[in-house]
Amino acid sequence: MKEIKAFIRPNKVNDIVHHLKDAGFENMTISSAEGTGKLQDEDAFVSQKFSITDSEVAKLELVVSKNEVDKVVHIISEFGQTLNPGDGLIYVSDVEKAYRVKTGLENGL
Structure with missing residues (x-):
């Protein structure tokens, strides 16, 4: 299993999620985040919560089988x-095991 974590523009989330769902990837987590990077965007803002961040991002996370990684990254x-x-950026990491909270049993996803 692989975890895919993508930091993307917030205005692109709906389109990406729509296409992922159409491709059969139903389960994912989406969160709002703030970040900083090399890009100095003229529309950047200083966060009310964190003094060092300068851009709003969305974080998309999902776990897929190894053979599905390229398809998800492409979408x-x-x-x-x-x-x-x-x-943005996309990271792919190994997932050793997954467990269901409800049962405590290992889930092969």
Whole structure:
């Protein structure tokens, strides 16, 4: 199993999620986040919560089988890009095990 974590532009979330669901990827977590990076966007703002952040981002997380990683990365890249700096990043990590909270039993996903 692999965990895919993508930091993307908030205005691209709905389109990406729609295409992921159409491709059969139903389970994911989406959260609002703030970040900072090399890009100095003229529309950047200083956060009310954190003095060091300068951009709003969305964080998309899902766990898929190893053979589905390329498909998910392609969907996120295709529908998340604007071809401008600051489009985001995608990380892929190994997931050793997953357990259901309800039963405490290992879930093979």
